[in-house]
């Protein structure tokens with residue numbers, strides 16, 4: 001068991017060890033007989049008193065680990081020093097810390113992957129005692145780590161943007177291919193539904209997470225209505241619409257049938273505002289181009 005202590009700091013030794021039902025206790029102490037005063041730096045050998053500090057360490061085999069660290073109080077013999085006595089510092093824990101640095105690192109890693117409330121639950125499950133608020137305090141204490149968390153968040157938004165652009169181009173390709181056919185099968189209809197739904201989800205995911213004052217909430221509400229309507233099985237309609245023919249160099253007018261998918265969502269939405277916005281901004285309009293325009297606008301938003 002000595003190696004666990006040596007891993008913390010080579011200058012410490014294991015004095016006693018108790019394996020209890022819910023925790024393992026290690027009593028440890030420093031093998032160095034002197035300590036330097038943290039206020040003036042002068043070395044001291046004169047011991048004033050001893051006490052034990054209780055410090056939580058990484059769990060072992062699912063059990064909570066408690067270090068009882070023998071801590072000496074020394075006299076500072078430097079007349080010029082502002083302090084008469086001082087407590088020895090331990091390399092593996094902050095001056096007044098309750099957890100070893102390696103445990104804090106572990107907690108911070110878990111917290112960077114999860115919300116602090118979930119991190120607290122996960123850590124409790126692996127027998128690390130820490131509250132949600134203590135996690136927040138830890139995160140704030142470490143500015144470099146906060147930056148790292150922001151980095152992870154930044155990557156997350158990039159991933160959502162990628163998902164949005166990717167599902168949009170997939171939808172475009174899918175719709176283009178199916179509309180070239182003269183007959184549509186049920187499978188084709190399902191494919192269109194799936195592609196539109198996926199693109200809508202990715203768009204809403206991105207729009208709802210981006211923090212910007214310039215977000216067009218009206219159009220967002222319109223898309224929310226369309227999204228919920230799709231879930232309720234209301235159809236996206238396929239229409240055939242003639243457009244203007246070629247006039248030059250061919251002199252006769254030509255009508256080219258163009259098929260497109262337009263919004264024709266109708267369902268009894270609880271939010272009348274969303275329905276209103278849908279009717280104003282999307283109803284009867286082209287699915288591909290309305291999505292494409294909104295995505296372009298989302299991408300240009302200034303984040304706050």
Ligand SMILES: [Zn+2]
Pocket residue numbers: 037038039040041042076077078081082083
């Ligand atoms: Zn001193």
